[in-house]
Amino acid sequence: MDDFIIKYISSFIKLTPEEEDIIRNQNLIKTFPKDTTLLAEGEHARECYFVLKGCVRRYHNKNGEERTTEFYTENQSIIPVSYTTKSASEYFLSCVEDSVIALGTNERNDELIKQIPKLETMLVKMASLMQANNQVEMDNFKNLTPEERYLNLTETRPDLLNRVPLNYIATYLGITPESLSRIRKRISRNR
């Protein structure tokens, strides 16, 4: 699993064998069983995450109802708002599947950057890419109809539909489970 991290970092910057060893020796990786809550509403996040295997769901509790706002799967980073802004988290992060996750903390990241300064270059690139992806997601959500959002999901993240309960998918698409069910029926009729 360490080699996934090395591979991911190497997609941004070139690491020497010594630097690869420094990263391998961090013991960053932990395994979490399904349904583990990584972060609860009201908590102050002290960790950020990189999903090596599995699926993590971000959700809000609105008047007792869970609203899913994001799914993170393999090779995706999770930087909780609360981690960046040092405020109480407005949402939960929970494992939808047994998950293998690399963990970062501010202290550990600072320490690593001291040893491998060019990691900062990687962090700029990574955060910029996340920011760009967020823009695309936001624009898609605003510009597409619910049916178009669903079709977009089947194209861009087809695996999610087999990994995640449909009621999570519904709130993620901003619709009710009943609407999602109608959309799915309509589409399968027309195919």
Next chain:
Amino acid sequence: MDDFIIKYISSFIKLTPEEEDIIRNQNLIKTFPKDTTLLAEGEHARECYFVLKGCVRRYHNKNGEERTTEFYTENQSIIPVSYTTKSASEYFLSCVEDSVIALGTNERNDELIKQIPKLETMLVKMASLMQANNQVEMDNFKNLTPEERYLNLTETRPDLLNRVPLNYIATYLGITPESLSRIRKRISRNR
């Protein structure tokens, strides 16, 4: 205006007087009249922006209809998706008001970082903060009803309502101008 940039950067990292001078000597700042298109759909963005004064609108053209997805005002950075991913832009960036904007390019940023390496630390912090803001915006948009979105806007960015035509605000909130008009009437009746 240069001093706004210095002030903004200094909110992330400490600059020496010499470093401040290096930044001042960049001549980064340009003035654009209202309605200037900074980036058109299909173009490859070669610049990123920091709004010193004015307002820039991000919008998509969907079947001949303009859909506003973001407004950038004073002290906000704009890093176009196309700038990060080196792809053709899916959206337009246009000045809603006469605007004073600091411009960055990849080459210029690299050159500046060579002279002031700790600017990279600032870029990590800035991109992380933008990423956190995007998460909050996305979650709000998904979790709030159109009326709640409007009320949230009046609280978080009250200036926008006086600066920007209501039909831009409507698509930004994901509703029709007619719905926005109904919501505004309902709220003013209940106050």
